[in-house]
Amino acid sequence: MTAAAELLEPDEDGEGSWALVKASQNGDTAAFGRLYERYHDVVFRYIVYRMGDRGTAEDLTHETFLRALRRINSVTYQGRDIGAWFVTIARNLVFDQVKSSRYRLESTTDNIVDIAPPTTEGPEQLVLEGATRDALLRAIDMLNPDQRECIILRFLNGLSVAETAVKMDRNEGAVKALQHRAVKRLAQLMPDGVR
Template sequence: MDFLLHERVRRGDQAAFAEIFDEHARVVYAHAIRTTGDWALAEDVMSLTFLEAWRLRDKLRGEVRSVRAWLLGIATNVMRNTARAARRHREAMSRLPPPEGLPDFSDDVVGQLADVQRLAAVARALHRLKRTEREVFTLVVWSDLGYAAVAEALGIPVGTVRSRLSRAREKLRGLVEEELAAGSHGAEPRTHNGHISQSGVTAARAFHRRSTR
């Protein structure tokens, strides 16, 4: 069945690709939001991931053993590029004159749940890891890929996956507690169950349909 579905996708069958989207969109979104801690950015990452997957659909000929690992590898690359673009934007903005003062809306977010704060703390802690360690941790621990699948997604040996994961876990224990103790804020709220909202699926699907016409 997978072989026939992949063959249809390679031939440009958008209905077949929509089946892949429906099966894997939540996994890609969950990976993105846990890595970035940002709802809007995670939806962008998901949309760009499937747009890129459509562009690279010919790889389904036999180079891809696990579609989920393939898509999460693409999502990881999308987030790398997004981080570079954000860094360049921050550098450009830092050269501009400071803006005028804005009203303080802090009272509006007093009711945020503790899990939102923890998600933000984890996201900040993750970004204190080396990029290579962060990518392995999110794919193995949060996206539940096996070592071999992560090795395939990132193009690295299985032994490297194991060593990077071990280092990441050891560092994160302390980093998350440091971030929670600091009590800083800055992450977008997430849904209570930590997964993609239906509006996110709808928006991403619409983006994909427009982009593949």
């Protein structure tokens, strides 16, 4: 096996990746490119799972590797694969994105549209789906602030019960009860023909 092939082959403790990190720290941009190729999918899958939106996940994945490139000289071997460092950067970007009120305001309706399955039905079906989506958004707006925040965090932002509990500063049991009441209230608020 050539020396270049050894750099690409990760061994059990990730030393192959760390050899690429060392080369990147010494100015080898091709080595960082190989790190990008190796960890791009891991980072992207992590972000898309957390965010539920491919476009946002692509942007945050790009930003993750841009920040990593800027800070590559500050990273040192900690006994773990370098992928953990990339995912930590991604996690921090996801938290920042979710915390920003701008994200909540902009993504709410987009996420509902993205979640709706594509149809091959005619224009009548598209009109009905649009009416259903609009009715759901109006119903969400009629919930009390805690119920609305719970529904947005759980179903539009895709957070788990535990993550929602942290965001709302409540325990998991309280979030489950709040979610149950919010879903029940949404069912009451939706027009009869739409439920």
